[in-house]
Amino acid sequence: MSAVPIHAATSSDAIRLELEEVLKLQRAAYFAHPYPTFAERKADLLKLKAFIKDNRDAIVDAISADYGNRSRHETLFAEIFSVVDGVEHTLKHLKTWMKPQRRGVDIKNFFGAKNRVVPQPLGIVGAIVPWNFPINLSFSGLIAAFAAGNRSMVKMSENSRHLAKLLIEKSPKYFPRDKLAFFDETGGVGIEFSKLKFDHILFTGSGLTGRAVMAAAAPNLCPVTLELGGKSPAIICDDYPLRKAAERVLFVKYFNAGQICTTIDHIYIPEDKVKEFTEMSKGIVTERYPHLSSPDFTSMIDDRSFNRVVGAMEEAQERGATLVQLIPGRQWDAATRKIAPHIVLNAPADCALRTREIFGPVLPIIPYKKIEDPVQAINDGPRPLALYPFSNDKALVHHLLTHVMSGGVSVNDGLFHVGQHDLPFGGVGDSGMGHYHGYEGFVTFSKMRPVFYQAPFSAVKFLWPPYGKFATKYLDFLTK
Secondary structure (H helix, E strand, C coil), X not given: CCCECCCCCCCHHHHHHHHHHHHHHHHHHHHHCCCCCHHHHHHHHHHHHHHHHHCHHHHHHHHHHHHCCCCHHHHHXXXXXXXXXXXXXXXHHHHHHHCXXXXXXXXXXXXXXXXXXXXXXXXEEEEECCCCCHHHHHHHHHHHHHHCCCEEEEECCCCCHHHHHHHHHHHHHCCCCCCEEEECCCCCHHHHHHCCCCCEEEEECCHHHHHHHHHHHHHHCCCEXXXXXXXXXXXECCCXXXXXXXXXXXXXXXXXXXXXXXXXXXXXXXXXXXXXXXXXXXXXXXXXXXXXXXXXXXXXXCHHHHHHHHHHHHHHHHCXXXXXXXXXXXXXXXXXXXXXXXEEECCCXXXXXXXXXXXXXXXXXXXXXXXXXXXHHHHCCCCCCEEEEECCCHHHHHHHHHHCCCCEECCCCCCHHHHCCCCCECCCHHHEECCECHHHHHHHCEEEEEEEECCCCCHHHHHCCCCCHHHHHHHHHHHC
């Protein structure tokens, strides 16, 4: 078996022992073979690709079952394709990434010596995966970890039960459990998982849970990569075509019903264009999702998330905000956990929609008079995971990039910097730390090991004690 189901009835001690058993198994396998060859890593990456392609339809169905309804096309685009494409990108570059890097030498003291940086596997990578893009976020980490020559244990979300069952059932065909093990979350698994002595932990989720994971990893001095989300803003500048901006913004915002850590959480629009943007949004979104029951429109993941977003909408409305429903019919349906796409106008600055990550199909519009207004507003809050400026003015875009810090940026669109395999992905400040994807993922899960090769003759011998006149003159020469 390469995946381990943990039953709900097991105690925390039993869970810990089971996790530690698999970690011990993987650790022994690592020490027995600490440096997989390029051919072995290539084979592992091709197995990841085969895993996804062989089980494509079952994966799509399992994720949809976990959501209640998840657009098939969204899963194929954002989960299946992204993983397959990520493997292909990595295979094109892996041989180069694995090569030792030449570094400069101080020839005054070390003439004839050599410096190299040698990428080597860390060992065992633990991954804690959220429910919103469970294949993308688990396998993207696995691509980087396996490319770097590591082994991995992956804990799935409690909201990914159907998918976790599938991964646990199918993975033995592709990997032994001393290489890869999946775990279901049945209660208490995440806590014990975070305490394991991994060589690196990759966590994607909320800031609150991320802090707990980091605290649990601290006694082991285990490094962590945290991708924590946040309220990522878009800024439509006055020069940018409004309809083009609306078409792009609305696609990103309502993709997966807004349940994306890097989605456009809210948008700043010049105050004289808010009405026009709102009106054109109705036609754009209705063409894409004619009614709430459209199979292309995804459900909220669970009742708690549905109730949280609906409650935040009702709170804003009670406090004077205007809810603009963008498609005809019901505002929401508790039975299917679907919430119609909405724009929100005049939401109070301290309401939940403005202060908490929305993670739903609701887009607050914040009007502004001058570009300094959104810059100041964003900088007054936690640093976001992403920033989305819309402008064809290169000087203005440069100003926004240099005056607003974020984890990543897409200019004149939203979200798609995350899909670029040759760009690092990660947050900053409250939105996370560290990077993965592409080469940066390879580096994150490698020990970039410095190696110094001394020359046959070393001038340092003239500095051995007892120190004489030559040593004094030479050190005076170096330091004056």
